[in-house]
Amino acid sequence: MNGKPEWEKGVTMGIGKGTFAPLFVRRLRYCVVALALLIASGILTHVSAEPAKKKTLGLAITAWRTALYETPDGKEECPDGLTLGGDQVWLNMLTPEQRDKVTRHGTVETTQLRDFALERGPHGEDVCWNPAVVNDPPQKTVQGKKSYGVNLDGTDDGHATPRTCAHEKFVTPDGARGIDNQWYRVIGCTYGWRAAGGYTEEMPNGELRDGGHPILVEITGIDDLRNSTNVEVAFYHSTDGMIKDNAGNILPNSSYRVAKDYLYTTHGSIVDGVLTTVPIDIHFPFYAHFMHSERFIKDARLRLDLAPDGKSAAGLVAGYYDLDSFWSYMERIGELFTVAHFDCPALYEAVHRLADGYPDPKTGECTAISAGFSVTAVSGYIIHLDAKTAQASAPAGEVR
Amino acid sequence: MRIFLRHGIAATLALALFGCGPGEPQSPGGAPQVRRLTEEQYRQVIADLFGKDIKVAGHFDPLNRTDGLLEIGASRAAITSSAFEQYDLIARQVAAQVVDADHREVLVPCSPASDSAPDAACAKAFFARIGPLLYRRPLEAKTLERLVDVSGVAAASVHDFYAGLAFGLAGMLETPEFLFVADYTEPDPDRPGGHRLDAYSRASRLSFLLWDTMPDAALMKAAQDGDLNSKRGLRRQVDRMLASPRLDAGVRAFFSDMLGFDTFDTLAKDPIIYPAFVQSVADDAQEQTLRTITNLLIANKGDYRDLFTTRDTVMSGPLGLLYDVPVTKPDGWVPYRFPDDDPRAGIITQLSFVALHSHPGRSSATLRGKAVREIFLCQKVPDPPGNVNFALVQDTKNPNYKTARQRLTAHRSAPTCAGCHKIMDPMGLALENFDGAGQYRTVENDVPIDASGEVDGVKFQGAAELGKVVHDNPVTTSCLVNRLYGYAVGRPPVAGEKDWMKYLQAGFAENGYRVPDLLRLIATSDAFYAIAPAGAQSASEPSPTGARS
């Protein structure tokens, strides 16, 4: 309309939109706009516009599993079948007469033959502590094209870069391309990591559920649980266990005190309920097989779906899994090869061959391997104990 | 100086009115009681006698709640065959532990001449020491003889001195003298022809009231020396016991009884509807309320009425789950204070009340309202009529009432229902923000909860205000006095005690509604030890020493 006052342009009131509004409505409009201007100018100072209070979400990670794509019969991803356990590999090396003798005509359980299968280095070395001293048939690796995970190196085709080694990429089951998950390639056809075997990762998850100490993720500076542009994300380790209901599910709303000397911080953003974080190097502790271990993940980043009610979350931790960290766990659980069906020398060889991150400056060989781990979490109160005053505070404005 | 004098005069007056006896109305007393030990008392007595590491593994028959208290039910409780079987089993197990190699050095005061034969002298020393403690009074000579005989025969039969002791001890643990706390009377020197509680029964009454256990050595000695028959001697013991940390146990036992915590044993919550209500939550809920009570009433010498408004409590890890609050020490107990505007205020809003008085899968305004009335206001709600027609509730036009308030509308409008439900539902409806497991909620089936109510003409909004209403209601404190006195004497007050009860209520008010002071008032009174005259209760002649009339 011509002659519209300047201050009426650009103010969408919604009253009589698109029609010629009656005079009293127009007058009303003018009043409302005038009022708005007065408020904005601070003349009516008792009407203040306070910034929305920032909120915090505390999460405890309840389970950690390799994000492993598998089909029920395994044929798509493992056309050559699953890997053989070290005991089977060893037995295959024997002549039929030797095999018959050592198994006492097949009556002895292979778990009992475990020590023979382990200590078969040329000088009797344990081949999980010294995997390079023997040459075993190679690891059966994933041949399929699909995997969960994230594009870690930023390339489309996995070509070598100053920080990565050349490797093949995957496509997610939903069709997202450029996925780096060499770790899956290495162990995706090993029984112990797959759902049916579930051994190597279900043991630590079981320990966690039975009162173990979880890793905590504290997200602060949240404007809105669905969308927040800049949040702080801290990783802690707790000294308190999780509480289960009678069906074995972890309950939300527990309180967790943070352990001293374990802290990693980064930034992130929440878009449509999904939190993504800026990569940093993180050591993730866990307890399994009667010992403390850790997964050292370089360039670790989260991609977490936050439930709208703020009670749970699920998603991925992706990054480059440091091979030394991996092997220091494997060499101590070597004896599980009979039930998890892995062969240490073959596994060691494959994971080094297929590693694609952080090349050694001297040798050029990659020392970390791209990986994706699926995690689940429930919400809880993260308790910070101030050593000086022994006061405890829980972050204000908990999200619910 | 004048101020001091004024206070001093006021104090003296108060003392004169409420502490000195002459101002105290007479009580005719009730019949002598014979009260079965509660499970808690049994366990505590064994621990006091033989040490905390003696295991008591067995189960105890439940007591019937009578006139609001299990302790009054204890005065009527019998011992059934199956209960006796259990007492026998427990007795043998306890006795076996007492004499075993780990314990006999400490618990048997002498060594026998031979381990595999009777030794009358050592057996006598053992039973002479343990007998009076077990029976809570001196052992009669013939009883001691009998015990030495029985254990001697046993020892000879199984060629084991200690086993012989254990047989005798086990027998003692299943006699009525042990299992029941009985009122023994003796002739009253101040009232010829009348009877009074004897000193040892006084000691037992006092000890079970204040500490929920048998009299300790000092109290037994006071009984023996006749101190408990004098006001001064009695007050000295009462003050000693009130100052002891063992008072906590007595106060906890009373409130545990009054609040009906025995029903926690069979409390079940549907694990699908309330997955978070696990066993550790149920256990901690009771503990939370009992600690709230002892913190306020004993440690802080607070006003009883503040139990219904206080926001100060304690939290444990499992409770933090249900209350949805941070707990700074999840593996223990921490003080916790709810914010000033929080609906959680007072013990009625704690889990031990709202979760206990609910159904397994939903809340219940009626159960909660009834519980407030019966527990805290001592008002008996009549039983529901037998022939009630529920067709009114089952309105076929609205088969799914969205909120409890809507569902209970018929309760309050139908004439046959309204009379009773009017006095229950409005209180309970104020607590509807707490679901069947005690968790806070603002909506039920997507409809916002309206937590307004009215009690005896007083309107209020929400749980915290309900607490204030109970705080301010004069019946609340007289109910507590009534209950505590009934707990103390094992019977409801009798008709002739009207003035005495009024006196107690006035004293409670004078002392700022402090429970330890009320306990002192009761424990040092004549009324607490008064026994109805012989002939009123039974026709049997009193025995010369230590028999009940």
Add this chain to the structure above:
Amino acid sequence: MIEALSRRSILRGILGGSAITVGLPLLDCFLDGNGTALASGAPLPIRFGTWFWGLGHTPGRAIAIKDGTDYAFLENCAALSPFKSQINFFTNFNTPTDGEPNIPHDTGHFAGLAGNCPSAYGDIPSPTFDVLISDAIGQASRFRSLEVTASGNPRDSLSARGTGNFNAAEPSPFRFYTRLFGPEFADPNKADFKPDPRVMVRQSVLSAVKDEASSFAGGLGSADKARMDEYFTSVRQMEQQLNLQMQKPAPAEACKIPASPGENTPIGTEIFTAINTHKIMTQLLVMAVACNQTKVFNMSFSASASQYRKPGDSATNHTLTHEEPVDAALGYQPISDWFATRSMESMATFVDAFAQVREGDGTLLDNCMIFAHTDTNYARLHALDGIPMMSVGKAGGRIKTGMHIAGNGDPVTRVGLTMMQVMGLAVDQWGTRSLKTSKPVTEIVV
């Protein structure tokens, strides 16, 4: 030790002709050639039990009454059909209250059990008739009676002596097993038997306990004296247990010690848990009877205002009976009806367990009389009149079975009186005020 027990030595009592009566254990050598009676001509011992469920049936869905004494089971009671020939079904017996309140889920069953209407919850005005029966026939067994519940709550017992105390029910299968078949159990089929000298010592200790207690009881008032009487009864039962431990028990053909239920067997008010608990408890109870541990038993399938619920449902059975709308098409409350059917299925489990035990020429059920009863005719209205009752088992041939008996409005106590007479009690009148009766249900008495 006596190798072959002669009838005479047992009759005289192994304790050398003492005054203690020893119940006759059932030996095959005592049976007549037909296995239907003792060689002396006396009938086989009859066992008595009660089985209680809360909240009745859905009216019109329990039985169809036919001509004469014929009847058929309907939907609620379908599971009982295989046992119809053992069951008498009583309808139209009423509960006059003489002005006492109809205390919901209380008056209904106590009137017929105690012969008296209670005046308040927790008031048990006189002994329930199972106690009168067990006092008469149960003294010589290891247990005078056994009370069990499937609900997990020891207060769910309807057996009481009338002093205001009830006989607590056993809620835990593991504890029940330990009590029955644990260290104190004497296996009747074990070849060797050595009386434990320690038992004799315990007997002398109990004797001293009784002496002690007698002087204690001497000075009590009358109300407390009644409680002491119960104490002495309990001590006597313990003495009886010890007596039995001093003799080799007679072999019991059907006695097979069952496996122990796990210590962590779930107990609770979720309906399927309760059904399972009931099944386990039934097995233990039946074996206890088959092993001659008791002659009287009481099973509470549920509390009277049954708190059972389907998992995930927020309403209990009791709440549903009041709040569930009557389905317009079906004409009844569907979920409440579902619970009634589940109750009867469990009753069938109970009855079947007795029917599976062979005894003489027939089964243990043939030598039992079980009183199956409930607290209301129509739970929705707490209706007191026409509360359904059943007798199950042939009582050793002393009663006729398979009949429907119409009460014509007579008091429920007629059934209790009949049962006491069948069990051999010398009682010709029972109950107070309008519940007083001297008319047994002669139609079922042989």
